[in-house]
Amino acid sequence: MSNYTDHKKYEDYEFEDFLSDEFFVQWVKSPSENTLHFWEKWLISNPQKREMVTEAASFVRSIQYKENFEFTDEAYIQVFENILKADLEVPSHNTIPSKMDTWYSFFSVRRAAAILLIGFSCWALYETQNFSDSEKASIEWITKVNEAGKKTVLHLNDGTVIHLNSNSKISYPKTFTESSRVISMEGEAFFDVKKEGRPFIVEVKDAKVEVLGTSFNVNSAVEGKLEVALVSGKVKVNDKLGNQVMLAPMEMIVLEDNGKIHKQDFDVRSVTGWKDKYLVFSDDDFDTVVQKIETWYGVDIHTAGKFNAQWAYTGQYYDESLENVLEGIAQTSKIQYKIKGKEVEITH
Secondary structure, three states: OEOOOOOOOHHHOOHHHHHOEHHHHHHHHOOOHHHHHHHHHHHHHOHHHHHHHHHHHHHHHHOOOOOOOOOOHHHHHHHHHHHHHHHHOOOOOOOOOOOHHHHHHHHHHHHHHHHHHHHHHHHHHHHHHHHHHHHHHHOOEEEEEEOOOOOEEEEOOOOOEEEEOOOEEEEEEOOOOOOOEEEEEEOEEEEEOOOOOOOEEEEEOOEEEEEOOOEEEEEOOOOOEEEEEEEEOOEEEEOOOOOEEEEOOOEEEEEEOOOOEEEEEOOHHHHHHHHHOEEEEEEEOHHHHHHHHHHHHOOEEEEEOOOOOOOOEEEEEEOOOHHHHHHHHHHHHOOEEEEEOOEEEEEO
């Protein structure tokens, strides 16, 4: 692999060049604040390379490198300065360095070595994948199901913490593989993902949410759409049509079943407050209010009377009883209610 002080013109890199670049490998395997900052900015400036970089990064995660590369702040600055210098240098067509042949030979050997690495790694990956497929039945999977009215906190073996909401289901391996961390879910969950080299992938509906280390909320409980809200870190969302959307902190993406995509800001308390015992209503219509109460308390609500289509309610409650919540709504919305065990009757 090349030394990190070499001049690099990443925009000229091919697939195998990224594999043999330790600054790139270090970013993929053990991302730091410096490497994350550099590659995020570089990809914004070079969107034509994003697909190649994504494929190279996935490949790097699938193979084991003999060395682990760690960069100090000084080394990072040196890399950045060298890249800028290389970008500004334009070689003269009338001048040929005296050691060009030697350099070219070295470059060719390095490229050949990278190609051999690719070939060997593909074979190794193929063999490993076949082994994994044949051993899938022996992998111990854990499935957690929350009925209405129940919430749980899960601690995964990698240090990730998951808050699973009511009426939700999640499945994950007892021990993650060496190359990735993949789980599947239905309903709603909040993730505080432990930051490390392996990607963390949430499979939900027809989409995949991929992160390295971050905190975010996923909600597929609302019929006809999927919501992903990012609190901190970075998230990449892949939908069923192959679209990729990157989220910044305090951004939410809404994927509708018809393929439409919306990106918007969000209020943290309204979206993630459920995990901290906050029941929040934000200008919700009557049907939404009923659905939230049924899910939160595990009750069945029966309604009578006519409710205006313009009816809406806003309010928030912290760890309150069902009766107190209904009383709060009744005070402002002129409704009446009766509670009989797990049955609730609301009239207007």
